[in-house]
Amino acid sequence: MIAVIGVAIGVKVLAPGSSAFSAVRAIEMVPGSRTMATLEAERTQLVAMTTAARTLTVVAKPKLAKPAEVAAANPGTTASTGSSGGSGIIYVTSTPPDPGSAQSIAYNMLASFGFSPTTFFGCLKDMWDRESGWRYDAENPSGAYGIPQALPGSKMASAGADWQTNPATQIKWGLGYIKAIYGDPCKAWAFWQVNHYY
Numbered sequence: 001m002i003a004v005i006g007v008a009i010g011v012k013v014l015a016p017g018s019s020a021f022s023a024v025r026a027i028e029m030v031p032g033s034r035t036m037a038t039l040e041a042e043r044t045q046l047v048a049m050t051t052a053a054r055t056l057t058v059v060a061k062p063k064l065a066k067p068a069e070v071a072a073a074n075p076g077t078t079a080s081t082g083s084s085g086g087s088g089i090i091y092v093t094s095t096p097p098d099p100g101s102a103q104s105i106a107y108n109m110l111a112s113f114g115f116s117p118t119t120f121f122g123c124l125k126d127m128w129d130r131e132s133g134w135r136y137d138a139e140n141p142s143g144a145y146g147i148p149q150a151l152p153g154s155k156m157a158s159a160g161a162d163w164q165t166n167p168a169t170q171i172k173w174g175l176g177y178i179k180a181i182y183g184d185p186c187k188a189w190a191f192w193q194v195n196h197y198y
Contacts, residue, residue: 045151048142049197097125102134102147102167106175109168113175115184123189127198128174136167148174149197 097103106124110117131149132138139145145153146163147170156163159173175185182188182198192198 048144048151097121102136102171105168106147106171109171109175110185113179115175115179120185123184123186124175124178127185127189127192130192131198134167136165136170146170146174148177150174150177 097107103125106128107117107121110120110124128134128147131144132147134147136147137145138147138149139153140149140151142151143153144151146156147167148156150156150170150173153163156170156173159176160166160169163169163173178185178188178198182191188198
């Protein structure tokens, strides 16, 4: 009987919104706790990404083609090529890349993530051109690594043990990251254009 009363009092005292509940949450935030370590790691990553973004030198403002110009240069495409599709996201058109290249691997892998290569490859290409130049060994002073510039690079181990040298493993990880965080490569590219990282 006393145990039941003790549990009932404990549930009431530690209920969300109570001062004891707030105290429990505050204890989780003390230095050395897992929550604090996670927050500190995220803060460190944001600082590194911001520092890396500030090292970017913009030589000129990119000139965007008008949808009519894109359609005229690519006969046989639909009128929506290069348009925003009504969502505010600009879809960048691009021709298929050279076979055997990292770009070709990405182009062929897009569909397995639910992305149309003809719709989304242009955005991915433009973003990874700037991030790494499609080099599997590209390294940034912040510690970002590989084609998708994963920070830290070891995150890509979740896609394969050969993450340091295999473009396909890096691309697989990068496309999974883009899908999970942004939804698609053009939304990631839109974010990149504003922040100079994604």
